[in-house]
Amino acid sequence: MNSGEFRRRGKEMVDFVADYLEGIEGRQVYPDVEPGYLRPLIPTSAPEEPDTFEDILNDVEKIIMPGAASPACTELETVMMDWLGKMLKLPEAFLAGQVGEGGGVIQGSASEATLMALLAARTKVVRRLQAASPGLTQGAIMEKLVAYSSDQAHSSVERAGLIGGVKLKVIPSDGKFAMRASALQEVLERDKAEGLIPFFLVATLGTTSCCSFDNLLEVGPICNEENMWLHIDAAYAGSSFICPEFRHLLNGVEFADSFNFNPHKWLLVNFDCSAMWVKKRTDLIGAFKLDPLYLKHSHQDSGLITDYRHWQLPLGRRFRSLKMWFVFRMYGVKGLQTYIRKHVRLAREFECLVRQDPRFEICAEVTLGLVCFRLKGSNKLNEDLLERINSAKKIHLVPCHLRDKFVLRFAICSRSVELTHVQQSWEHIRQLTTDLLRAQRD
Amino acid sequence: MNSGEFRRRGKEMVDFVADYLEGIEGRQVYPDVEPGYLRPLIPTSAPEEPDTFEDILNDVEKIIMPGAASPACTELETVMMDWLGKMLKLPEAFLAGQVGEGGGVIQGSASEATLMALLAARTKVVRRLQAASPGLTQGAIMEKLVAYSSDQAHSSVERAGLIGGVKLKVIPSDGKFAMRASALQEVLERDKAEGLIPFFLVATLGTTSCCSFDNLLEVGPICNEENMWLHIDAAYAGSSFICPEFRHLLNGVEFADSFNFNPHKWLLVNFDCSAMWVKKRTDLIGAFKLDPLYLKHSHQDSGLITDYRHWQLPLGRRFRSLKMWFVFRMYGVKGLQTYIRKHVRLAREFECLVRQDPRFEICAEVTLGLVCFRLKGSNKLNEDLLERINSAKKIHLVPCHLRDKFVLRFAICSRSVELTHVQQSWEHIRQLTTDLLRAQRD
Numbered sequence: 035m036n037s038g039e040f041r042r043r044g045k046e047m048v049d050f051v052a053d054y055l056e057g058i059e060g061r062q063v064y065p066d067v068e069p070g071y072l073r074p075l076i077p078t079s080a081p082e083e084p085d086t087f088e089d090i091l092n093d094v095e096k097i098i099m100p101g102a103a104s105p106a107c108t109e110l111e112t113v114m115m116d117w118l119g120k121m122l123k124l125p126e127a128f129l130a131g132q133v134g135e136g137g138g139v140i141q142g143s144a145s146e147a148t149l150m151a152l153l154a155a156r157t158k159v160v161r162r163l164q165a166a167s168p169g170l171t172q173g174a175i176m177e178k179l180v181a182y183s184s185d186q187a188h189s190s191v192e193r194a195g196l197i198g199g200v201k202l203k204v205i206p207s208d209g210k211f212a213m214r215a216s217a218l219q220e221v222l223e224r225d226k227a228e229g230l231i232p233f234f235l236v237a238t239l240g241t242t243s244c245c246s247f248d249n250l251l252e253v254g255p256i257c258n259e260e261n262m263w264l265h266i267d268a269a270y271a272g273s274s275f276i277c278p279e280f281r282h283l284l285n286g287v288e289f290a291d292s293f294n295f296n297p298h299k300w301l302l303v304n305f306d307c308s309a310m311w312v313k314k315r316t317d318l319i320g321a322f323k324l325d326p327l328y329l330k331h332s333h334q335d336s337g338l339i340t341d342y343r344h345w346q347l348p349l350g351r352r353f354r355s356l357k358m359w360f361v362f363r364m365y366g367v368k369g370l371q372t373y374i375r376k377h378v379r380l381a382r383e384f385e386c387l388v389r390q391d392p393r394f395e396i397c398a399e400v401t402l403g404l405v406c407f408r409l410k411g412s413n414k415l416n417e418d419l420l421e422r423i424n425s426a427k428k429i430h431l432v433p434c435h436l437r438d439k440f441v442l443r444f445a446i447c448s449r450s451v452e453l454t455h456v457q458q459s460w461e462h463i464r465q466l467t468t469d470l471l472r473a474q475r476d
Numbered sequence: 477m478n479s480g481e482f483r484r485r486g487k488e489m490v491d492f493v494a495d496y497l498e499g500i501e502g503r504q505v506y507p508d509v510e511p512g513y514l515r516p517l518i519p520t521s522a523p524e525e526p527d528t529f530e531d532i533l534n535d536v537e538k539i540i541m542p543g544a545a546s547p548a549c550t551e552l553e554t555v556m557m558d559w560l561g562k563m564l565k566l567p568e569a570f571l572a573g574q575v576g577e578g579g580g581v582i583q584g585s586a587s588e589a590t591l592m593a594l595l596a597a598r599t600k601v602v603r604r605l606q607a608a609s610p611g612l613t614q615g616a617i618m619e620k621l622v623a624y625s626s627d628q629a630h631s632s633v634e635r636a637g638l639i640g641g642v643k644l645k646v647i648p649s650d651g652k653f654a655m656r657a658s659a660l661q662e663v664l665e666r667d668k669a670e671g672l673i674p675f676f677l678v679a680t681l682g683t684t685s686c687c688s689f690d691n692l693l694e695v696g697p698i699c700n701e702e703n704m705w706l707h708i709d710a711a712y713a714g715s716s717f718i719c720p721e722f723r724h725l726l727n728g729v730e731f732a733d734s735f736n737f738n739p740h741k742w743l744l745v746n747f748d749c750s751a752m753w754v755k756k757r758t759d760l761i762g763a764f765k766l767d768p769l770y771l772k773h774s775h776q777d778s779g780l781i782t783d784y785r786h787w788q789l790p791l792g793r794r795f796r797s798l799k800m801w802f803v804f805r806m807y808g809v810k811g812l813q814t815y816i817r818k819h820v821r822l823a824r825e826f827e828c829l830v831r832q833d834p835r836f837e838i839c840a841e842v843t844l845g846l847v848c849f850r851l852k853g854s855n856k857l858n859e860d861l862l863e864r865i866n867s868a869k870k871i872h873l874v875p876c877h878l879r880d881k882f883v884l885r886f887a888i889c890s891r892s893v894e895l896t897h898v899q900q901s902w903e904h905i906r907q908l909t910t911d912l913l914r915a916q917r918d
Contacts, residue, residue, distance in 0.1 A: 037494050044490030052483045058892070064869040142584060143790035153639055173619030176641060190791055196764045197595055197789070199618060199641045305794060322638045327877050347639075347789060348585035349632055352747060427506040450500070 035087070035364065043087050050091070065102045069339040072101060072109035073132070080117040085363040094356075103353065108340055111140055111355035118297070118309055118358065121367055122275045125288045128311040130340070138311040139318075139345040140354045144269040145190035146347055147294035147310040150318065152181060152194045152234055155263030155291070157321040159233040176200060180225055181234040184213035184248055186241040188267065201230070211246035211398060211436065213237060218253055222260065234263045237290075239283060240271025243434035244398035244406045244441070247271070250286025258289055266293045272309070273300035274378070274402050277371050283401070291317065300377070300403070301370060302449065303361050307354050319344040377403040377446045380456050384444055387460045393467060397436055403446040406436065409467065413440035415474075422466045429459045477529070477806065485529050492533070507544045511781040514543055514551035515574070522559040527805040536798075545795065550782055553582055553797035560739070560751055560800065563809055564717045567730045570753040572782070580753040581760075581787040582796045586711040587632035588789055589736035589752040592760065594623060594636045594676055597705030597733070599763040601675040618642060622667055623676040626655035626690055628683040630709065643672070653688035653840060653878065655679060660695055664702065676705045679732075681725060682713025685876035686840035686848045686883070689713070692728025700731055708735040714751070715742035716820070716844050719813050725843070733759065742819070742845070743812060744891065745803050749796050761786040819845040819888045822898050826886055829902045835909060839878055845888040848878065851909065855882035857916075864908045871901050 035043065075097045098106045115138025116129050130137030141147045160175050179200040183191045184207045195202030205221055208214045222232055235257050237248040250266070257264035266287060272295020274280040287293055294310040297303040312318050322344070343349050365373070381403045388394045388407045397406040408416045417440055420433055431442050444459070477485065517539045540548045554572045557580025561571050572579030583589045602617050621642040625633045626649045637644030647663055650656050664674055677699050679690040692708070699706040708729060714737020716722040729735055736752040739745040754760050764786070785791050807815070823845045830836045830849045839848040850858045859882055862875055873884050886901070 037498050040497075041490055041494045044493070045487045048483055048486030048490065051486070052479050055482075055892075056479050062869050063872050064866065066869075143792050145791045146789060149789065156641075171619055172641065173615045176618065177613055177615030193764050197639075199598075199614065306790075306792060322635050327875060347588060347591065348748075349587045350585050350748060424506065427504050427508075430505050450497075 039087075046091075061099075065100060065104070065106075067101050067105065069105055070109070072097065072106060073113055076110075076113055078116075079120045080362040081366050082368050084366040084369055087364065090360055090363050098356070105339065107351070107353045107355070108342055110353075110359060111342065112137060112340055114355040114358040114362070115139065115309060115311065117362060119311055121362075121370075122272070122284065123281055124284075124293065124311060127288075127313045128293065130315075135315060136311060136313045137315050137340065138309060139342055140351075140358075141294070141308040141310050141346060142306045142348075143190075143308050144188070144267055144294055144296055145193065147292070147308055148190055148236060148265060148267060149194040149197060150310070150321075150346065151236075151263065151265040151292040151294075151312075152198045152200070154312075154318045154321045155181075155234040155265075156198055156200060158263065158317055159231065163231075175231070178229060178231045179233050180230045181236070182218065182221070182232065182262075183236040184211075184238060184241075186211050186213075186243055186246055186248075187236055187238050188242050188269070191236045191267070200234075207246070207248075211241060211244055213248035213253055215249070215252035215256060218256055222256070232260055232262050234265065236265050236267055239266060239268035240274075240402065242270070244436055244443075245271065245400075245402055245404040246398060247283055247401070250284075250289065254286040254289025263292070264290045266290045268293065268295040269308070270296065270299050270404075271402055273297060273370075274374050276301075276367065277374055280374075280378075280402070297358065297361075300374065300447070301361070302365065302373060303357050307358065315340075315345070377451070380446045380451060380453060381405050381444075383453060384446075384456050384460060387457070391464065393471075397439065397441045405444040406434070406441045407444065408439065408441050413438075415470075416440045416442060419463075419467060419470055422470055423463060426462070426466065428462055481529070488533070503541075507542060507546070507548075509543050509547065511547055512551070514539065514548060515555055518552075518555055520558075521562045522804040523808050524810050526808040526811055529806065532802055532805050540798070547781065549793070549795045549797070550784055552795075552801060553784065554579060554782055556797040556800040556804070557581065557751060557753065559804060561753055563804075563812075564714070564726065565723055566726075566735065566753060569730075569755045570735065572757075577757060578753060578755045579757050579782065580751060581784055582793075582800075583736070583750040583752050583788060584748045584790075585632075585750050586630070586709055586736055586738055587635065589734070589750055590632055590678060590707060590709055591636040591639060592752070592763075592788065593678075593705065593707040593734040593736075593754075594640045594642070596754075596760045596763040597623075597676040597707075598640055598642060600705065600759055601673065605673075617673070620671060620673045621675050622672045623678070624660070624663070624674065624704075625678040626653075626680060626683075628653050628655075628685055628688055628690075629678055629680050630684050630711070633678045633709070642676075649688070649690075653683060653686055655690035655695055657691070657694035657698060660698055664698070674702055674704050676707065678707050678709055681708060681710035682716075682844065684712070685885075686878055687713065687842075687844055687846040688840060689725055689843070692726075692731065696728045696731025705734070706732045708732045710735065710737040711750075712738065712741050712846075713844055715739060715812075716816050718743075718809065719816055722816075722820075722844070739800065739803075742816065742889070743803070744807065744815060745799050749800065757782075757787070819893070822888045822893060822895060823847050823886075825895060826888075826898050826902060829899070833906065835913075839881065839883045847886040848876070848883045849886065850881065850883050855880075857912075858882045858884060861905075861909060861912055864912055865905060868904070868908065870904055 112130050119129050119138055128136045160172055163175050164170050176199055181195050181200055181202045182205055185204045186207050192202050205213050205217050225232055237250055237253055239247050275284045292312045296308045298305040298307040381400055384405050385400045388396055393409055394407055395410050397408055409419055420442055423431055434441050434443055558571050561580055570578045602614050605617050606612050618641055623637050623642055623644045624647055627646045628649050634644050645663060647655050647659050667674055679692055679695055681689050717726045734754045738750045740747040740749040823842055826847050827838060827842045830838055835851055836849055837852050839850055851861055862884055865873055876883050876885055
């Protein structure tokens with residue numbers, strides 16, 4: 035949508051809201067629809083080509099308004115998460131469908147998704163061990179539980195361990211910053227020999243530091259054999275899996291119990307929108323289900339409906355699936371693929387530019403929209419360069435450590451980025467580099 | 477703001493956004509401001525009388541835009557939470573001010589605030605006990621920890637206990653559905669005699685079922701003596717404390733470690749916005765602080781700035797203080813007080829109407845905007861009445877249990893509610909009651 039259309043459509047939306055409020059007394063306070071009303075009114079998957087804004091807005095009046103906030107909010111979310119799951123070609127087991135045991139839910143952040151998965155896994159292992167040995171207390175079990183991630187995992191994984199009150203151990207990644215079977219198995223054997231209980235593993239697809247990928251096809255089967263919950267955190271990289279040429283990065287997801295990525299990062303859905311799927315929704319729901327009378331409703335024992343309050347930490351929730359519905363329809367799957375591919379192409383363009391300058395080196399494989407690079411030389415030199423870049427305030431880079439190296443990260447992430455921005459940025463960095471090296475010689 | 481002005485201002489906002497996006501290349505990618513830039517640009521408390529929309533929008537360009545998303549998002553939140561704290565006349569210790577040890581943060585829901593408080597309290601007691609007895613494991617301590625709330629507390633308190641992996645015990649409330657010292661002390665003595673460790677108590681101001689108030693002046697000192705963290709959940713009632721005539725309901729807050737209420741429930745701020753204050757921000761921050769390089773920044777060791785990511789469960793956050801700023805200025809404190817008072821007046825009006833009909837009884841003291849009532853007679857009779865009311869779909873009531881009684885709840889909560897709606901609702905309920913009683917006789 036260009037700026038002109040945004041102005042026109044935005045103003046129509048303002049009138050839509052005002053009209054709604056002016057006419058609210060004419061609307062029913064409680065909907066007439068029955069649970070499950072929405073799915074048959076909506077296609078079973080996202081459109082390939084864009085729909086018009088007009089069509090979408092008409093559908094809001096026709097499909098959403100009769101279902102009001104409830105059950106429309108819940109039902110649209112379930113269907114949108116199925117749409118998105120199909121776009122990623124997630125295994126059928128993760129979809130809700132009409133009768134599935136899995137399904138998706140919108141969380142606020144990947145941190146919350148990781149925490150929910152860890153808590154569900156914790157409840158599950160505690161119940162299993164207590165069923166086998168009724169004398170065991172929860173405290174005695176929790177002392178022995180161990181969660182795992184690679185040394186490249188996001189800090190929110192460690193935080194989930196602290197919140198959940200369980201140990202988190204870090205598996206050393208390989209030369210490509212990936213978690214591999216051998217390193218995992220070594221730690222598992224040692225921990226089990228010490229009487230500890232491995233119960234949960236987070237595999238990262240697209241790490242924060244350098245967008246590396248844990249080896250799912252290796253660690254997935256180990257998790258299954260060891261009866262450990264496997265959670266996949268693909269917060270950033272997940273969006274790219276809608277392109278067939280990147281889908282192989284998700285191979286091994288079939289071993290996982292839960293999978294999460296953030297459409298708000300790279301799929302044009304506004305913050306916040308973190309998409310999480312589980313294979314067995316009862317694992318998540320069963321973890322902390324409580325049903326006071328003021329939250330009861332007539333359909334809850336029918337098995338017909340989804341109560342998302344059991345799937346998340348907060349009780350209340352916003353109608354976040356609406357923005358997914360609008361974005362998926364306004365871009366179409368092809369439009370979203372085009373957007374992802376453009377970012378990846380621009381990152382590769384930047385990588386080429388870096389490689390042409392012998393003063394620089396590329397520090398990690400460029401798979402998606404992130405380029406890790408540095409000046410050949412000391413960390414101090416690179417820290418000085420970063421200082422110059424960020425002080426100039428024309429572009430902004432966030433650094434990372436890869437092993438003992440201080441590394442600069444060039445991330446393609448703006449909706450409106452073009453080749454010219456990338457080229458100008460590189461020229462700017464080259465110029466600042468030349469200035470820095472000259473200043474150091476003098 | 478009436479409908480006509482909403483149409484005009486809404487459309488101006490659409491243009492504001494489009495202008496911003498069209499001119500974005502002319503803006504700096506990183507702000508020039510220094511931490512702490514914002515507070516001196518904004519009054520120290522909310523205005524009594526409304527500001528104009530024009531003034532507010534001008535301030536967005538003048539005050540927010542130069543600070544971009546960071547640090548403006550954080551700094552406006554700290555100042556808005558101070559404004560709101562002052563509106564409630566919270567003790568100074570809860571405010572951030574320039575040098576305070578306390579401060580406020582916007583959470584997504586009261587559930588998350590309760591959970592954060594419980595987790596911070598858990599970390600604090602574990603550290604204290606381990607410092608005294610270095611041999612003690614976290615698991616050994618956690619097995620003995622006990623959290624408390626009244627039997628009227630919201631289900632999210634029990635859920636926080638499950639998530640935190642600690643026991644939660646329920647204190648029987650008194651005849652007015654309030655937690656009192658005697659009942660609390662009885663349970664505490666018994667638990668301590670059994671070797672358990674009381675560490676956390678949630679007092680509720682304005683319970684979900686009947687808007688009762690735990691006796692803070694009684695239970696607060698006990699929490700302090702016993703070295704237990706006192707968290708106050710005033711999710712609904714908190715908004716009313718901005719009126720001097722309701723502020724006494726908050727007396728005893730000085731004993732608390734943390735306090736929370738939801739401006740999104742009753743203070744005209746859109747969902748979600750849950751306001752939480754702590755007396756010692758280090759208690760919250762210290763609980764799970766992690767600092768990977770990609771989240772480091774040049775000001776973090778200066779003590780000058782607030783890193784809200786340590787105050788909450790998610791990492792990312794939205795700019796929710798903007799809506800507080802707009803609402804507080806567009807209504808002024810007086811406008812918000814008028815809004816609260818109108819709801820309370822309408823609830824009392826409904827209570828009067830109920831009391832005039834001898835077929836009905838009032839089931840709990842009406843303090844704010846909730847009226848608990850029922851037909852004199854069996855629970856079955858009241859369940860049938862509720863079924864008729866909700867099936868008619870003219871109004872919608874959510875019931876509760878008070879002890880063994882099934883009770884109907886009439887809640888004043890719409891922004892646009894008027895006396896005529898209350899009167900019509902009551903006439904509607906009376907008519908359905910007459911129909912029900914006639915049908916039962918026949």
